[in-house]
Amino acid sequence: MQSADAGFLLGPWAAAHLLRVEDALSRWVTADVPVGQAHGAPADLVQAMRYAVLDGGKRLRPLLVLGACESVQGDAAAALRAACAVELIHAYSLVHDDMPCMDNDVLRRGKPTVHVQFGEASALLAGDALQALAFELLTPEEGDVAPAVQARLCRLLARAAGSAGMAVGQAIDLASVGRPLSEQQLRDMHQRKTGALLRGSVLMGAACGPGDPAQWQALSDFGSAIGLAFQVVDDVLDVTADSATLGKTAGKDAQADKPTYVSVLGLERSRRYARELLDAACTALEQARLAHPAPLRALAHMVVDRSH
Amino acid sequence: MQSADAGFLLGPWAAAHLLRVEDALSRWVTADVPVGQAHGAPADLVQAMRYAVLDGGKRLRPLLVLGACESVQGDAAAALRAACAVELIHAYSLVHDDMPCMDNDVLRRGKPTVHVQFGEASALLAGDALQALAFELLTPEEGDVAPAVQARLCRLLARAAGSAGMAVGQAIDLASVGRPLSEQQLRDMHQRKTGALLRGSVLMGAACGPGDPAQWQALSDFGSAIGLAFQVVDDVLDVTADSATLGKTAGKDAQADKPTYVSVLGLERSRRYARELLDAACTALEQARLAHPAPLRALAHMVVDRSH
Numbered sequence: 001m002q003s004a005d006a007g008f009l010l011g012p013w014a015a016a017h018l019l020r021v022e023d024a025l026s027r028w029v030t031a032d033v034p035v036g037q038a039h040g041a042p043a044d045l046v047q048a049m050r051y052a053v054l055d056g057g058k059r060l061r062p063l064l065v066l067g068a069c070e071s072v073q074g075d076a077a078a079a080l081r082a083a084c085a086v087e088l089i090h091a092y093s094l095v096h097d098d099m100p101c102m103d104n105d106v107l108r109r110g111k112p113t114v115h116v117q118f119g120e121a122s123a124l125l126a127g128d129a130l131q132a133l134a135f136e137l138l139t140p141e142e143g144d145v146a147p148a149v150q151a152r153l154c155r156l157l158a159r160a161a162g163s164a165g166m167a168v169g170q171a172i173d174l175a176s177v178g179r180p181l182s183e184q185q186l187r188d189m190h191q192r193k194t195g196a197l198l199r200g201s202v203l204m205g206a207a208c209g210p211g212d213p214a215q216w217q218a219l220s221d222f223g224s225a226i227g228l229a230f231q232v233v234d235d236v237l238d239v240t241a242d243s244a245t246l247g248k249t250a251g252k253d254a255q256a257d258k259p260t261y262v263s264v265l266g267l268e269r270s271r272r273y274a275r276e277l278l279d280a281a282c283t284a285l286e287q288a289r290l291a292h293p294a295p296l297r298a299l300a301h302m303v304v305d306r307s308h
Numbered sequence: 309m310q311s312a313d314a315g316f317l318l319g320p321w322a323a324a325h326l327l328r329v330e331d332a333l334s335r336w337v338t339a340d341v342p343v344g345q346a347h348g349a350p351a352d353l354v355q356a357m358r359y360a361v362l363d364g365g366k367r368l369r370p371l372l373v374l375g376a377c378e379s380v381q382g383d384a385a386a387a388l389r390a391a392c393a394v395e396l397i398h399a400y401s402l403v404h405d406d407m408p409c410m411d412n413d414v415l416r417r418g419k420p421t422v423h424v425q426f427g428e429a430s431a432l433l434a435g436d437a438l439q440a441l442a443f444e445l446l447t448p449e450e451g452d453v454a455p456a457v458q459a460r461l462c463r464l465l466a467r468a469a470g471s472a473g474m475a476v477g478q479a480i481d482l483a484s485v486g487r488p489l490s491e492q493q494l495r496d497m498h499q500r501k502t503g504a505l506l507r508g509s510v511l512m513g514a515a516c517g518p519g520d521p522a523q524w525q526a527l528s529d530f531g532s533a534i535g536l537a538f539q540v541v542d543d544v545l546d547v548t549a550d551s552a553t554l555g556k557t558a559g560k561d562a563q564a565d566k567p568t569y570v571s572v573l574g575l576e577r578s579r580r581y582a583r584e585l586l587d588a589a590c591t592a593l594e595q596a597r598l599a600h601p602a603p604l605r606a607l608a609h610m611v612v613d614r615s616h
Contacts, residue, residue, distance in 0.1 A: 030471075045471065045479040096436060101428035120409035124432070125479050128404060128439065132470030135443050139463035150459035155447035162440030163353065171353040171433050
């Protein structure tokens with residue numbers, strides 16, 4: 001354990017950063033439109049967007065961005081924008097993923113899903129608008145985020161969200177229902193579906209710093225390991241936790257006949273695999289020789305040890 | 309008429325530029341995934357994305373980007389990326405707009421809509437992936453597009469597409485079915501729904517150049533005028549053209565009891581309004597004192613005089 005870890009507690013660090021993230025999201029998830037104009041439709045759209053984003057979620061991705069930024073002593077203002085942008089992408093993907101033509105889920109973060117609450121058309125539009133807003137947050141016209149950092153953040157986010165990352169992972173997921181997948185195919189799917197955005201979060205945080213190539217690679221490895229660990233743990237929790245603890249419908253994947261780590265590896269091997277990935281993540285962190293690795297290390301432990 | 313217009317013919321100019329745009333779209337709308345992997349789902353997603361984008365469409369937005377870039381003698385490589393990016397945003401908006409929970413349309417550009425051809429889930433994902441890809445195109449890691457230009461293009465596109473532009477325009481449109489709108493409310497809706505992306509196209513082209521403030525304002529006015537003119541003409545064509553000519557279902561808006569310029573102003577006043585907007589656009593162009601205004605002027609005429 002490096003000296004920077006001595007006495008580090010995730011709780012107070014996360015609490016302070018979560019306050020900043022929640023405050024920023026609440027200020028930024030809005031529309032540049034006078035409310036009440038044109039039958040209040042803009043207000044409705046913003047309401048659906050805010051419902052999808054605020055008052056819920058573990059904010060793991062924003063914390064990874066902020067932790068990675070601190071680990072390389074990067075620009076905190078840029079990282080706050082990146083943290084919120086990646087959370088908007090995550091939120092939009094949940095809104096669309098829950099829709100009847102996809103997973104048809106009615107419960108999310110303990111609340112009715114957006115399409116249940118606002119209707120399908122509003123859910124579709126709110127998701128679309130959240131994706132655009134993510135890139136808007138990354139490209140402020142005024143302020144102190146350097147244009148080169150803005151461009152780098154947009155690049156990382158677009159790749160993590162798009163046809164090499166999350167969107168194609170979703171497509172593989174859809175096409176896999178009822179089909180047996182090898183462990184390698186399952187890993188490929190999850191590395192794209194959830195892993196790409198988690199790794200992207202770490203890299204976006206790192207992109208707010210000076211950009212040492214060796215650190216970059218090690219942080220990329222760290223992000224890949226915890227990205228995969230997150231999904232393995234998700235699959236374990238899907239069969240071991242109840243809906244109230246999860247805040248979403250438990251047992252859903254098994255019901256939908258979706259391949260999961262538990263169905264491919266079994267429960268015990270899945271748990272062991274999650275620990276191995278945690279070890280790999282911590283090893284990568286050590287190799288990175290970061291100024292402040294403690295928050296990232298604590299976040300990696302949280303990913304594997306969480307109960308929901 | 310300025311001297312730069314002498315002998316200018318839109319046809320050859322547009323044909324040459326369309327070739328570049330079609331070629332670039334075909335190269336860029338793809339996925340960074342080995343085809344055939346994991347049940348070919350990535351290939352399916354890319355197929356839906358290509359179906360939505362290629363072999364169809366007037367490419368008005370790309371031509372506006374390229375015309376605006378030429379008018380300010382901007383960077384042609386950056387403009388080609390911007391031209392394709394804005395077309396991807398347009399294409400994704402059509403895919404989502406046609407879905408059953410929105411307009412429920414089955415015909416687009418003379419072909420079955422994406423959700424009819426590939427299913428709703430694939431249409432949803434393909435649209436999402438196209439939006440992400442647009443921002444990916446704007447932020448190449450290597451090449452000669454300056455980071456500051458990349459950031460500016462992302463900013464303009466995100467604003468035009470998002471909760472101050474297209475997405476909120478769609479929300480107003482949805483909320484307006486069966487309700488009377490004043491002319492001002494109708495204009496506000498269309499300025500967002502279609503106008504923001506058309507004006508954004510002009511500004512993105514201008515952003516590839518040196519950025520003279522007076523020219524910028526004049527081009528913004530030009531973009532606003534033709535953005536609105538486009539919609540007025542669309543509403544006129546919806547009642548005067550047939551489905552075969554339009555390549556989409558004619559009379560749809562009237563059937564759906566949506567307010568249109570024709571329903572608010574009547575057919576003749578709508579036609580006259582389109583000419584007035586064309587005049588305003590041409591006046592703005594003259595005020596801009598551009599190096600090469602001819603392509604933009606010709607495109608403005610095309611917007612108003614088109615038959616589909």
